[in-house]
Amino acid sequence: MPQLRSTSTKVLLDGLTHRQKRTRKDASIDGNLENQRYEKKQKRSLAAYPQQMQEQVSKLVSDILASIYYDINYVCILRSSVRLNPTAENVAQYRLQFRESGDLLDRVVGRFINRDTSLHNGSEPKSYFNPRGTIRRLEEFVTIFGWKMLSICMAAEGFRRACREIRHSVIWAEVLEKMRENQWSIEVFARSRNLDWRGQLLKYAHLDLIPELGSELRPVRKMWGQHPHHVVQTLDKKVRRPMFEGMPQVHIDEPVFDPRNWQEDGRVEDPTARIPHDGDCDLCGSGDICDCVLDFSAGSLVELVDRPLTGTGVRALTSFKKGDILGQFVGELHHPDYDGDHLYSLMHASKTDSEYFLAIISPRKYGNWTRYIAHSCRASTKFNYRTVGRRTVMTVEAKRDIAPFEDLTVNYGSDYWARRECMCGETNCVSRRRRSQ
Numbered sequence: 001m002p003q004l005r006s007t008s009t010k011v012l013l014d015g016l017t018h019r020q021k022r023t024r025k026d027a028s029i030d031g032n033l034e035n036q037r038y039e040k041k042q043k044r045s046l047a048a049y050p051q052q053m054q055e056q057v058s059k060l061v062s063d064i065l066a067s068i069y070y071d072i073n074y075v076c077i078l079r080s081s082v083r084l085n086p087t088a089e090n091v092a093q094y095r096l097q098f099r100e101s102g103d104l105l106d107r108v109v110g111r112f113i114n115r116d117t118s119l120h121n122g123s124e125p126k127s128y129f130n131p132r133g134t135i136r137r138l139e140e141f142v143t144i145f146g147w148k149m150l151s152i153c154m155a156a157e158g159f160r161r162a163c164r165e166i167r168h169s170v171i172w173a174e175v176l177e178k179m180r181e182n183q184w185s186i187e188v189f190a191r192s193r194n195l196d197w198r199g200q201l202l203k204y205a206h207l208d209l210i211p212e213l214g215s216e217l218r219p220v221r222k223m224w225g226q227h228p229h230h231v232v233q234t235l236d237k238k239v240r241r242p243m244f245e246g247m248p249q250v251h252i253d254e255p256v257f258d259p260r261n262w263q264e265d266g267r268v269e270d271p272t273a274r275i276p277h278d279g280d281c282d283l284c285g286s287g288d289i290c291d292c293v294l295d296f297s298a299g300s301l302v303e304l305v306d307r308p309l310t311g312t313g314v315r316a317l318t319s320f321k322k323g324d325i326l327g328q329f330v331g332e333l334h335h336p337d338y339d340g341d342h343l344y345s346l347m348h349a350s351k352t353d354s355e356y357f358l359a360i361i362s363p364r365k366y367g368n369w370t371r372y373i374a375h376s377c378r379a380s381t382k383f384n385y386r387t388v389g390r391r392t393v394m395t396v397e398a399k400r401d402i403a404p405f406e407d408l409t410v411n412y413g414s415d416y417w418a419r420r421e422c423m424c425g426e427t428n429c430v431s432r433r434r435r436s437q
């Protein structure tokens, strides 16, 4: 989580701390009353700070949340590689990720047990004045979000660092608020990638001193076994499989060329196969057919979410820079005259001759996350024809910098909206302009 180390962040954290600095020694003099006063003061909301500082804090908090998704994804990739290839090195690397989190979980569980034991004894819980303490924060976190969420987040180094390194409670409060907004999203993200959050907690299952822990360990519906992009978060905070005309939509990584779809044409070769006329490879610059392949890791850091006006859409879970290639638009390849998909399909051409169509890419059944990108008349991404390795491909690229948690959008072109109503809400919206004419 490099963001926490940046100079501007340090200045920001110091600035906030400076205003309300108070030492642990001072505060511990008069115990609980002081503790309450201190916390009240600390809980001043972010709204009390200058606008510029508020913006910096929200950016920092977004970056922290994004780092949690990134780390969870990383741990899940590691887990898959351990399952597929359990070498000593892979196993050691995977275990390393859980060393610190296991230790912290032990301590938080210990805190809850001590708390309960002291209640059973009839004595007051031991006072622990340590507002900035990591364990204290984790304890608060469990109280708000529960053990499952703690176990999920604890797998992320970004979360552990935030607990340890954030110095001001206003920032920590903002992190908790952002967590609250994204709680279901984080859970779906972790569960659909098979994060072993239960395994981390199972060793405490026999401790019936913490009843909430037992109830959270009850088996939950499996979200794993399929591709993470077979999971859409619904408006009522559930999940569903994306469907088209009553059939489940299937994730694929590569376009599908089936000669049976080209019988009239008699074509037996994939029309997207690269020929010398398609120009140099956009990755290595070579004019010869090369073995380059696009890196699609960006697609691991997006999620599918239902939106009230526009149906299933795509939300970024990380930041993207202008020009980043986020993914490849894939689907079944059909003859350019194909008329069977008016919802998702796009014409494909070579970058050297964009007027000559090679195929229609139709992802209504087989496709990837890019088929769900909503239209906006002020879009954040664009489609591009590219030549990469052995293929001509259609990519989705960032038109500008994109912040974490923004919905990705692309411009479908004004023809698409000739007989449909665009709901993007932008001031330059094609349908809005039509209505006002």
Ligand SMILES: C[S@@+](CC[C@H](N)C(=O)[O-])C[C@H]1O[C@@H](n2cnc3c(N)ncnc32)[C@H](O)[C@@H]1O
Binding pocket: 309, 310, 311, 312, 313, 343, 344, 371, 372, 373, 374, 375, 376, 421, 422, 423, 424
């Ligand atoms: C390529 S699909 C995108 C995925 C689709 N939302 C879904 O649920 O499968 C295009 C369809 O999404 C919806 N959509 C996307 N952007 C929209 C917008 N700006 N206004 C209205 N509807 C939109 C429309 O129903 C459109 O026909």
